Amino acid sequence: MLQIQQASVFFEGGGGRLVHALDRVSVDIAENSIVVALGASGCGKSTLLNAIAGFMPLSEGAILLDGVPVTRPGADRGVVFQKDALLPWRNVVDNVALGLEYAGIGRRERRERARAILRLVHLADFAEAEPHQLSGGMRQRVGLARALATDPKVLLMDEPFGALDSLTREQMQALLIEIWAKTAKQIFFITHSIEEAILLGTTVLVMSPRPGRVVERRELDYVRRLAGGDTVDAIRAEPGFVRLHEDLRRVLHAGDAAGRLQ
Secondary structure, three states: OEEEEEEEEEEEOHHHOEEEEEEEEEEEEOOOOEEEEEOOOOOOHHHHHHHHHOOOOOOEEEEEEOOEEOOOOOOOEEEEOOOOOOOOOOOHHHHHOHHHHHOOOOHHHHHHHHHHHHHHOOOHHHOOOOHHHOOHHHHHHHHHHHHHOOOOOEEEEEOOOOOOOHHHHHHHHHHHHHHHHHHOOEEEEEEOOHHHHHHHOOEEEEEOOOOEOEEEEEEOOHHHHHHOOOOHHHHHOOHHHHHHHHHHHHHHHHHHHHHHHO
C-alpha cells in the first residue's frame, strides 16, 4: 500500500517568492488500483508524482510505501516520464536494462529480463533497434518497459501519452490496461484529459489550481470493464459516461475560474 498523508509542498519561486504547490493531499493507492490525478497544468500533479518518486521532499506530511517513509528514489517505484528520455547511444534492450545494470545485475541476466519485458509491451522484435529508429509510440513503450524492468511495487506515470497522436494514445491506453491486468501493479497516473482519467482510473482525483488540493474523488470501474473485454466505443456511448465526463468538466472549469480570482 502506498499512503499519501496530508502532503504539502512549498518551494522558492522567482524573486524569492514562496510557491505553495501542494496542499494537504491524502490518498491511499492499494494493490491492483490505478489512481489518476486529473487537473490543468500547474495544479501540482507532477509535484505530487515527484514527491512519491522521491525526487522532491515534502514540506509537510508523509508518503509511506508498505509503512516505510519515502525519502529518496528507489527501485520499488518505477517512473514513466512525459518524454521517453531514452539514451540514444544504447539500443532498446540496453535502455530497458538500465535500472537492472544500476542494481548490479550481470549483463546476460539483465538482458534476458529486459527481453521478457519487451515481450510484455509487444516490442520483442525491436530489442536490438536504436532509439532513433522507433516511432514516438514505440519509444514510449520502451520507456514503460524500462520502468517495469525492476519489477517496482508502484508505477508512476507523468502524462506519458500526452504528446502522442490520438490513435497511438488509444493504443497505449489499451496496452497499459493489458499490462495492469497481467501484473496487478499499483499505478499513479497523471493527466489533463478527462476521458483518459475516466477510462483508466479505478480512482480519479480532481485537483484544483495551485495550491493543488483534491476537490473531487470518484471511484470507477470502467478500466476493469475494459480489461474484461468491453470496448471503448461502447463505454463512450453510455449515458453514465457522458454525464460523468460533463460533471468532471464542470468541476475542472469551476476550479480554474476560482484559481484565476485568487
